[in-house]
Amino acid sequence: MSSKFFLILGPSGVGKGTLLKRLKEDHKEIYFAVSNTTRSPRPGEIEGETYHFVTVDQFEKGIQDGDFLEHACVHQSNYYGILKVPILKALAEGKTVIREVDFQGLQQIKANWNYDYPMISVFFLPPPWSVLKKRIMARAPISEEELKHREESLSLEMQYAPHCDVQMPTVDGDIEASYQNLLKVIFN
Numbered sequence: 001m002s003s004k005f006f007l008i009l010g011p012s013g014v015g016k017g018t019l020l021k022r023l024k025e026d027h028k029e030i031y032f033a034v035s036n037t038t039r040s041p042r043p044g045e046i047e048g049e050t051y052h053f054v055t056v057d058q059f060e061k062g063i064q065d066g067d068f069l070e071h072a073c074v075h076q077s078n079y080y081g082i083l084k085v086p087i088l089k090a091l092a093e094g095k096t097v098i099r100e101v102d103f104q105g106l107q108q109i110k111a112n113w114n115y116d117y118p119m120i121s122v123f124f125l126p127p128p129w130s131v132l133k134k135r136i137m138a139r140a141p142i143s144e145e146e147l148k149h150r151e152e153s154l155s156l157e158m159q160y161a162p163h164c165d166v167q168m169p170t171v172d173g174d175i176e177a178s179y180q181n182l183l184k185v186i187f188n
Contacts, residue, residue: 003091008100010124011157013136031090033099039078070108091117103160123164127172
């Protein structure tokens with residue numbers, strides 16, 4: 001395996017979480033970058049696995065020191081960001097690194113990426129909205145207003161797909177086929 005940094009993007013409900021969870025279970029040699037956040041842990045979240053939970057002061061010092069590849073303040077209350085050092089260390093060890101990001105994060109990382117390691121952005125293409133809507137509704141109760149918001153977000157997010165290096169189709173109802181598509185992208 002050679003050092004590569006994969007950034008994974010795609011709309012809500014497309015299957016990113018399911019596919020990445022399986023990849024993490026099947027391929028222990030891959031480094032999955034963990035974000036820092038200033039929000040409090042939720043039930044079941046594990047320090048260092050779900051997030052690195054830090055104080056606002058620690059996070060802001062990291063921003064001042066240029067420690068982050070990307071960061072954002074979400075809903076004007078909590079910071080989220082990806083540290084450079086763990087990613088660069090894993091890449092220097094010859095590992096493949098994977099991180100899920102949104103388009104804003106991708107733009108920041110691209111702007112800050114001046115390293116010799118290849119960075120590949122992968123956009124998971126969704127099935128039609130009617131199928132995606134059913135998936136989203138099956139995960140948890142959701143209001144019509146939130147569904148409408150998600151549909152509008154999907155339309156906006158699809159505009160980002162052409163800006164990614166790889167547009168990976170997900171196969172509706174066939175997790176195995178989608179997983180095999182992901183493996184081809186990462187290991188080829």
